[in-house]
Amino acid sequence: MKKILITFFLIIGFSFGYTVNELRLEAKIFEKVSVYLLSKKPVKVYILDNDLKLIVRYSPYLQKVDDPKKADMIITSQKLPTELITLNKIVIGTKYFLLKEKYVTGAIFWHKGRPNIILLRDRLKAHKIKPPKVLEKYVEDRIW
Amino acid sequence: MVKTYKENFERYFIVIPIITLIFIVMLYIYFLLPTLEKNLSKEIQTMFVQEVSYFLQNVEDHIKHDIDNKSILDIFFKNESLRKKYEDELSLLLSPNIKYVYMLYLDKDGKFRYLLDASKEDKARPHQKFDVLDDDWYKVVKTKKDLIIKEDQIDSIWITYLKPLVNHNKLEAILVVDFSVKKLQEINGLIANIKLIVVAVLVFIGLAFNFILYQIIKYGRLKKKTYIDTLTQAYNRVFLSEMAAKLRLDNFAILAIDVDHFKMVNDTYGHEAGDKVLKEIARRIKSSIREAEDLFIRYGGEEFLLLIRKSGDRKKMEQFIERLRKIIGENPIKINDKENIKVTVSIGVNFDTDKAKGLDEAIKIADHMLYEAKRKGRDRVEIYNENIKIQNTDISLNDVKDALLEKRIISYYQPVFDLHKMKPIRYEVLARMKDRQGNIVPPNVFLDIIRGTNIYFDFTKYILESNIDMLKENHTISISINLSILDILNNDIINLIKEKVSPDIANRISFEVLESEEIENYQLIAKRLEIIKQTGAQIAIDDFGSGYSNFVHIANLNLDALKIDGSLIRNIDKDETSYKIVKTIKLFCDEINIEAVAEFVSSEKIFKKVKEIGIPYGQGFYLAKPMSFEEMLSFNKKFG
Numbered sequence: 001m002k003k004i005l006i007t008f009f010l011i012i013g014f015s016f017g018y019t020v021n022e023l024r025l026e027a028k029i030f031e032k033v034s035v036y037l038l039s040k041k042p043v044k045v046y047i048l049d050n051d052l053k054l055i056v057r058y059s060p061y062l063q064k065v066d067d068p069k070k071a072d073m074i075i076t077s078q079k080l081p082t083e084l085i086t087l088n089k090i091v092i093g094t095k096y097f098l099l100k101e102k103y104v105t106g107a108i109f110w111h112k113g114r115p116n117i118i119l120l121r122d123r124l125k126a127h128k129i130k131p132p133k134v135l136e137k138y139v140e141d142r143i144w
Numbered sequence: 145m146v147k148t149y150k151e152n153f154e155r156y157f158i159v160i161p162i163i164t165l166i167f168i169v170m171l172y173i174y175f176l177l178p179t180l181e182k183n184l185s186k187e188i189q190t191m192f193v194q195e196v197s198y199f200l201q202n203v204e205d206h207i208k209h210d211i212d213n214k215s216i217l218d219i220f221f222k223n224e225s226l227r228k229k230y231e232d233e234l235s236l237l238l239s240p241n242i243k244y245v246y247m248l249y250l251d252k253d254g255k256f257r258y259l260l261d262a263s264k265e266d267k268a269r270p271h272q273k274f275d276v277l278d279d280d281w282y283k284v285v286k287t288k289k290d291l292i293i294k295e296d297q298i299d300s301i302w303i304t305y306l307k308p309l310v311n312h313n314k315l316e317a318i319l320v321v322d323f324s325v326k327k328l329q330e331i332n333g334l335i336a337n338i339k340l341i342v343v344a345v346l347v348f349i350g351l352a353f354n355f356i357l358y359q360i361i362k363y364g365r366l367k368k369k370t371y372i373d374t375l376t377q378a379y380n381r382v383f384l385s386e387m388a389a390k391l392r393l394d395n396f397a398i399l400a401i402d403v404d405h406f407k408m409v410n411d412t413y414g415h416e417a418g419d420k421v422l423k424e425i426a427r428r429i430k431s432s433i434r435e436a437e438d439l440f441i442r443y444g445g446e447e448f449l450l451l452i453r454k455s456g457d458r459k460k461m462e463q464f465i466e467r468l469r470k471i472i473g474e475n476p477i478k479i480n481d482k483e484n485i486k487v488t489v490s491i492g493v494n495f496d497t498d499k500a501k502g503l504d505e506a507i508k509i510a511d512h513m514l515y516e517a518k519r520k521g522r523d524r525v526e527i528y529n530e531n532i533k534i535q536n537t538d539i540s541l542n543d544v545k546d547a548l549l550e551k552r553i554i555s556y557y558q559p560v561f562d563l564h565k566m567k568p569i570r571y572e573v574l575a576r577m578k579d580r581q582g583n584i585v586p587p588n589v590f591l592d593i594i595r596g597t598n599i600y601f602d603f604t605k606y607i608l609e610s611n612i613d614m615l616k617e618n619h620t621i622s623i624s625i626n627l628s629i630l631d632i633l634n635n636d637i638i639n640l641i642k643e644k645v646s647p648d649i650a651n652r653i654s655f656e657v658l659e660s661e662e663i664e665n666y667q668l669i670a671k672r673l674e675i676i677k678q679t680g681a682q683i684a685i686d687d688f689g690s691g692y693s694n695f696v697h698i699a700n701l702n703l704d705a706l707k708i709d710g711s712l713i714r715n716i717d718k719d720e721t722s723y724k725i726v727k728t729i730k731l732f733c734d735e736i737n738i739e740a741v742a743e744f745v746s747s748e749k750i751f752k753k754v755k756e757i758g759i760p761y762g763q764g765f766y767l768a769k770p771m772s773f774e775e776m777l778s779f780n781k782k783f784g
Contacts, residue, residue: 021299025297112243112244112266113243113244113266114274116274137255140273144269
């Protein structure tokens with residue numbers, strides 16, 4: 001059953017234009033950023049979209065949870081419904097435009113075929129997160 | 145000689161190195177493909193980058209012209225329309241192969257940010273951060289020189305070309321062009337196709353190699369089968385005829401070896417026993433010769449040819465041949481659990497192969513000597529020497545075979561006269577062969593060639609059938625047909641006579657058994673002749689008195705006539721002894737109540753002597769020469 005699901009997600013992943021290389025790279029980035037930000041292993045994540053679930057498959061330190069309340073972080077490619085916003089979790093978007101949403105802490109997204117990371121300083125601060133030095137180059141004071 | 149066969153076979157192995165060579169070349173191409181792929185992509189990369197480089201150089205010139213020695217960043221930040229202008233200008237580069245074109249700058253924190261973006265998709269906003277995966281990007285900052293980065297970690301981009309915009313020796317911005325992976329994929333696709341073709345060719349060559357190898361092995365086996373007699377494992381005539389042209393005949397002595405009384409073995413013990421005998425004799429011969437040097441061939445039913453390489457010492461060779469004859473005949477051959485039979489061979493030898501015109505003639509001489517060995521009593525070796533005269537004709541076994549098939553074997557007829565009434569009582573059938581030019585070939589020329597072969601029996605059958613048919617159509621004609629002892633012993637011939645000699649012709653046909661061929665088993669012959677007699681046909685002994693005559697046996701054969709040999713009649717007028725012998729034979733004939741016929745009545749003197757002795761019947765040139773069928777019919781008419 002598990003294998004069938006993985007195959008299913010892989011098919012979905014590819015149908016959205018991802019390649020295995022990109023998926024692995026994206027998963028690695030998500031994992032690193034999450035672990036550095038929260039300074040814990042594993043990081044419990046609530047994933048809103050099915051096509052993002054493969055990220056967890058390639059990230060041993062990311063643990064998918066079904067209950068968003070138990071999550072340390074929410075990963076989304078779309079705007080969150082109000083009930084999730086009110087949980088006040090760290091939210092990482094997979095699209096640049098999501099940064100416009102105030103509840104989105106940062107974004108890890110593909111731009112011109114390359115992975116990009118943007119973490120917004122004030123939103124990190126709101127979650128009482130001081131970004132480690134290794135993430136400093138991805139921290140932005142504003143959205144352009 | 146076996147080596148020659150091998151050489152012939154190995155010729156086909158030339159194909160293998162050729163195929164191997166092609167295979168190696170293709171394999172080399174296959175392993176060369178990655179290098180080819182690398183070089184090809186490098187070439188295309190250079191070609192593309194060069195084009196783009198010229199374009200970007202022009203853009204740089206335009207920018208420098210527009211900023212008029214001021215800071216690029218200052219001017220571009222303040223002037224949105226200028227940004228737009230260069231976005232439009234740079235977008236001209238966009239194509240299926242060039243995916244993104246944009247301009248970056250490095251902020252004070254060392255982060256790359258967009259200054260403008262001419263890309264149609266994934267368009268970035270000015271100042272938006274641009275994360276780089278590779279630290280190589282910073283090289284361009286250091287060196288301020290154009291840089292090409294191979295984007296191995298990005299799936300959609302092949303290479304990125306960076307062109308620094310340096311103003312007052314300070315790097316202010318970088319023009320960036322991302323080349324799509326499409327071209328690389330095209331190259332890879334092309335290489336993959338070439339690889340596929342090469343692999344297909346390799347597979348094809350592999351298969352072809354195996355197929356050819358299989359064919360060669362199969363051919364080799366087939367060739368061997370074609371050349372080897374399955375029963376005796378000796379070479380066969382096909383091999384001999386193929387070897388004939390290559391053979392250095394003068395290096396070999398030819399032995400014609402024939403199994404004595406083989407037909408009797410077959411008739412008495414069956415063909416299985418006959419096969420065992422042939423197999424064992426072949427084994428004994430093979431174990432006595434040098435198989436790599438000598439050639440051992442099964443030439444006919446029970447006849448073998450042995451071509452032995454001349455050693456230079458003729459005496460030793462003669463001793464070897466004599467030893468070979470003894471080895472073959474020494475020990476009886478086991479034909480079944482209970483019976484062993486002693487079988488001997490007769491051998492005819494031709495050492496003078498260098499004097500023969502060809503292999504056929506050399507074999508013919510050996511064959512003639514074999515016949516001599518048979519004639520002189522079998523189980524002996526007869527060696528050819530120059531004093532022996534052999535009738536030299538160009539007629540071969542196949543010529544006779546063809547003549548039979550083409551009905552060029554014809555019958556001549558010589559009348560046998562009632563010397564009292566001077567009227568022909570019957571006509572002796574004398575076979576002739578017409579060659580393709582229409583020349584008449586006498587029987588002594590071709591009978592020796594076919595004797596001992598199946599063609600000989602086919603010949604007898606043909607003469608019998610054609611003349612029996614003739615008798616059925618010509619009711620006033622009586623004939624006599626010669627049969628050899630071989631014919632008498634042949635079941636097919638006897639069955640043919642039984643079947644064809646019907647009562648309406650039986651009293652007009654008589655069979656003359658040649659007495660000059662020694663009759664060893666009179667009882668068997670008597671039985672066979674009795675079968676013929678039961679048809680109603682008459683039996684005569686031909687050439688009686690030629691040297692093998694035995695009155696006791698003749699008296700027991702239930703004959704109708706006895707033809708006195710020409711060698712006696714020929715001298716009857718000159719030689720008293722001949723006269724007396726003929727007279728005795730006449731008396732003997734009277735005693736056992738059979739007809740006496742005088743052959744060779746070639747002159748008036750002989751005719752008178754024959755009459756004087758009282759021989760009632762005669763035949764010879766003096767009376768009438770052999771004549772064609774048509775001549776015989778008109779000749780017969782004269783006598784009513």
